[in-house]
Amino acid sequence: MSTVKFLVVDDFSTMRRIVKNLLQELGYNDITEADDGNTALPLLQAGSFDVLITDWNMPGMPGIDLLKAVRADAKLAKLPVLMLTAEAKREQIVEAVQAGASGYVIKPFTAVTLKEKLDKMLAGRAAA
Amino acid sequence: MSSTIQDPERYRARVAALQSALDAGDCAAFHRAFEALSEQMDAGLLPELRRLTATAQSALARFSAEARLDKLAGHEVPDARKRLTHVVKLTDEAAHKTMDLVDSCGPIVDEAARGAALLLESWDSFRDRHAAVANLWPERAATFLERTRADSEVLRGNLTQLLMAQGYQDITGQIIRSVISLVDELEQVLGKLVRIAEGGEVTNVMRSLPDQPSWERGLGPQVAGLESPDAVSGQDDIDALLSAMAAGK
Numbered sequence: 081m082s083t084v085k086f087l088v089v090d091d092f093s094t095m096r097r098i099v100k101n102l103l104q105e106l107g108y109n110d111i112t113e114a115d116d117g118n119t120a121l122p123l124l125q126a127g128s129f130d131v132l133i134t135d136w137n138m139p140g141m142p143g144i145d146l147l148k149a150v151r152a153d154a155k156l157a158k159l160p161v162l163m164l165t166a167e168a169k170r171e172q173i174v175e176a177v178q179a180g181a182s183g184y185v186i187k188p189f190t191a192v193t194l195k196e197k198l199d200k201m202l203a204g205r206a207a208a
Numbered sequence: 209m210s211s212t213i214q215d216p217e218r219y220r221a222r223v224a225a226l227q228s229a230l231d232a233g234d235c236a237a238f239h240r241a242f243e244a245l246s247e248q249m250d251a252g253l254l255p256e257l258r259r260l261t262a263t264a265q266s267a268l269a270r271f272s273a274e275a276r277l278d279k280l281a282g283h284e285v286p287d288a289r290k291r292l293t294h295v296v297k298l299t300d301e302a303a304h305k306t307m308d309l310v311d312s313c314g315p316i317v318d319e320a321a322r323g324a325a326l327l328l329e330s331w332d333s334f335r336d337r338h339a340a341v342a343n344l345w346p347e348r349a350a351t352f353l354e355r356t357r358a359d360s361e362v363l364r365g366n367l368t369q370l371l372m373a374q375g376y377q378d379i380t381g382q383i384i385r386s387v388i389s390l391v392d393e394l395e396q397v398l399g400k401l402v403r404i405a406e407g408g409e410v411t412n413v414m415r416s417l418p419d420q421p422s423w424e425r426g427l428g429p430q431v432a433g434l435e436s437p438d439a440v441s442g443q444d445d446i447d448a449l450l451s452a453m454a455a456g457k
Contacts, residue, residue: 090308090378092300092377092378092381092382093300093304094304094307094374094377094381095375095378096306096378097307097374098371098372098374098375098378101307101310101311101371102368102371105368130293136426137382137425137427137428138426142424142425142426142428143212143426144424145424153229165236165421165426166378166379166428166430167426167427167428168383168429168430168436168440169423169427169439169440169441170438170439170449171423171434171436171438172423172442173440173446173449173450174440174449174453175424177373177450177453183450184446184450185428185443185446186442186446187375187379188372188375188376188379188438188447189372189443190245191368191372192373193264193443204341206448206454
């Protein structure tokens with residue numbers, strides 16, 4: 081369980097820290113951070129990440145573009161991607177799911193919600 | 209008013225009429241002549257006076273508008289941006305400070321819980337083996353340890369909630385950042401208006417402004433009273449939407 085490798089992408093360092101602490105509480109200790117899609121994508125392509133958790137609204141490359149870039153990359157096409165964002169329009173959620181998001185958590189969120197969605201995504205990953 | 213007298217012949221006639229009425233002691237004629245002279249003077253003066261007033265007024269209006277625009281574009285709007293940026297910085301620092309404290313409290317709580325559990329464990333085995341001596345340890349101590357163990361769990365939960373609550377910094381930061389970009393646009397528009405007011409080239413003020421925020425780039429959090437009609441109400445709403453989409457596939 082503790083060998084799952086996370087990449088957490090958010091332009092706010094407070095939010096990255098919150099997610100990182102929560103993941104550590106859940107027993108995940110291998111966590112890398114990035115502050116937008118442009119810095120995240122090379123990390124994803126170079127490293128062997130198991131889960132990507134990304135914000136949407138970021139300067140530089142927004143999360144939806146990062147998601148599309150991940151799905152367009154044969155090596156990353158199956159990577160579980162959780163959108164963790166304050167973006168709340170239905171068309172955005174539909175767009176994210178159609179672009180291949182594995183889960184969508186709206187901010188502000190609870191520790192329970194994050195755990196629930198991660199468990200679901202990782203169970204799906206184990207079964208795949 | 210140092211210009212030459214306009215139409216001096218007419219003045220000469222009016223003055224002559226005035227003089228003869230005065231010489232004749234004709235009060236009514238004197239008044240008529242005086243009125244006529246006065247009217248002629250007014251007629252010459254008024255347009256000039258009007259022109260001067262209008263020029264002064266427009267110069268004043270132009271000056272105060274330019275001064276106000278200059279102040280807005282040069283100081284107040286950039287200051288507004290600095291103030292907002294400062295708020296984001298302050299909340300960021302406060303949130304990190306809070307999380308530093310949460311981080312430092314975590315191990316203390318864990319240690320208290322672990323210590324209480326260990327003591328309770330040895331207390332249980334000791335009591336079983338030396339019932340007589342065990343009675344020397346007051347029951348209150350055992351109750352305290354039980355309580356410490358239970359309270360530690362509550363404290364742990366509260367620390368997690370405290371951590372989650374710092375998410376406000378991200379939400380408020382996103383909202384403030386969208387106001388900052390609005391202020392940026394305002395600054396650009398004002399800058400162009402100032403150049404136009406200074407007699408510069410009249411260009412399309414709105415051209416070359418950044419694009420309107422799009423949902424592809426992200427619109428930021430919903431704000432009470434300004435909610436998009438197309439926004440979900442929360443996580444349950446999203447989960448329902450996702451389920452419906454999965455079922456529709």
